[in-house]
Amino acid sequence: MSDTVDAGAWPPEDHDDLTAAEYVLGVLPHRERQAAQERAELDGGFSRRVSQWEGRLAVLNAAYEDGPVNAAVYPRIESDLFGAPQAAAAPARRVPAWRMWLSGGVVAATVVLAAVFWPQAEPPLSAQLTGEAVAFNASFDGAVLQIARAGDAADEGHDYELWAIGADGVPRSLGLLRGETAQIAASDLEPGVTLAVSLEPLGGAPDGSPTGPVLAAAALAVN
Known part of the structure; x- marks a missing residue:
């Protein structure tokens, strides 16, 4: 609650209206909900407030059937959220369908948003570049x-140079291969892109295009 709002200064009827709304929405802790239920049975004014809130929220319930009720579900949820009640749980009330719909909608929305926005792992790709005297395994x-x-x-006096050739057929240098293994940062490789290794002068192709013989080549494919 905001520090600028003094709930103690509210008129009693405002407190009653808020309690009635929370009771209808089902967000009160167990003991407060039980007290509100008992008050609604004895206090005509409070009972009318509860009825008014049920009427206001009925539009959310009109298009849905009431769902099945498991008497053990509410006490277990309340125990997890608020701790075990000291007194026996009140008889379970029928769950308004709009509340079940709202809960299910939140879960469904979470799943959809996770599928859309959660980073998805790219499928691993590999290629076997095999030549007459040398071979390269790419992943x-x-x-x-x-x-x-x-x-x-x-x-x-020479270097192996690695090239990527996409759908446009233009070779793009990915770097020199001087050790037995190499790791090259890349982000735009996809299935079907051809990897090729050429033999170039020391330091690589001078003009950005292959100049020496292609020793091995193969297309990237999903494992």
Whole structure:
């Protein structure tokens, strides 16, 4: 509650109206709900407030059937939220269908939002680039491309250079492969993109396009 609102200064009828609304909505703790139920049976004015709130909220209930009631459900929920009641639980009331609909709607909305906004893991991709004298095993997890070489390093004065070739057919350099393994940050690789390794002058292709022979190539595919 805001520090600027003094609930103690409210007129008694406002307190009664708020309690009646909370009672109809079913948000009162067990003992307060039981006290409100008993008061509604004895206090005609409070009973009328409860009836008025039931009427205001009836529009939410009109299109739905009452759901089945398990007498053990409410006491268990209240025990988890507010602690075990000291007195025996009041008889279970029928659950308004609008309340069941609202709870189910919150759950469904949460699931939908999670499916839309929760980051989804990319399916792993792999490719086997096999040449006559050297081979490369590539695996991609959606963020990092890992390359493992089987065979000799490039001859002195040369480097292996890795290329990605998409649907436009234009090779794009992903970097040099000098060790037996390499990890390359990438984010736009997808199934069908061809990986190729060419033999280039030391330091890589001078003009950004392959100049040496292509030693191995293969397309990325889902594992």
